[in-house]
Amino acid sequence: MFDFLAPRLKGFVIRCGARPALAEEIVQDVMLTIWRKAALFDPHKAQASAWIYQIARNRHIDIVRKESRPVPDELGEDPGTEPDASQIIGLEQEAEQLKHAIAQLHPDQKEMIVKAYMGDLTHQEISSQTGLPLGTVKSRIRLGLGRLRKELKGLR
């Protein structure tokens, strides 16, 4: 895992604006966090890369701002919704489609999206139309959070 992930993380952190020495430090911290917190990762709610993305951004910002980032409370799943494997497969499919959609973007559009997710644009500069098919990913994640799933049950 280290050999696959560490260079990608380093490239990512440098694109987020870190100097190479700081990037090495962040990669080290993030790899440690991933190993230590692996048990907290829930594949029904997120893709591993999404989880790692947030850990990497949080670490970088904590170092730059010297202030630990506010993190939302976990919202538990609704009672009576038990996780199942199709949810994990569904999220994986959505993530593949998302990667495909990113690859298809016009270069200008892709540059804007890369900047937005690397923390290089203010909220005023981020257009609400990112051009990414997030609607389906959002539904899948909400499915993981329990509510939509209950609604679907009610429709049957």
Add this chain to the structure above:
Amino acid sequence: MPAITHHIPDEMIVAYVSGSLPHAFSMVVASHLSYCRDCQASLGAHRAAGGALLETGEGVAVDAGLKSKVLAALDAPAVPEPVYEAKGIYPGPVIHSLKGRPPRWKTLGMGVKQDILFEDSEGSARLLFIPAGQAVPDHSHNGLELTLVLQGSFSDETGQFGVGDVEIGDENLEHTPVADAGDPCICLAATDAPLRFRAFMPRLLQPLFRI
């Protein structure tokens, strides 16, 4: 709890996820997310997009010694980070900022109180306590203001805001929020500029109260 009807706009969730949102606003966004499944789903979707960019980007070779450094560090005992969970009416991000202590209210007059939680060059965040039926002085904004209800509710020209709802104010919003009947209204408010009060006296008092 009634359904949340006033949410965080998508572009602000992207700014929060990616870390470009100033700290004071991030406190409000993280607090709203602590109530709202819809916005947590958006947060998850934007993290997935960030993850896809991380996976598909070009790699850069790491230092030859990094792997053994990480493995060695794994053997060292981890220092546990303090965990701040929701307590009473306050969501985790507010408890985090209070470091677990109760608010230290300072009187602003007319029963209105505040506790400034955070201030830096990009903005400030405060808790506001407004007794039922009391108006927050008529004001407009120089910049952006986010107000999240933690207890009770308030109403203004644009609608009613209950627990978990967030009002977004900018230069174009001139409003007079009034706390509704019932419990005192407690809000978490973040601004990136001092508020402009229309009445003469409160403006003179602004530097004193840092509103």
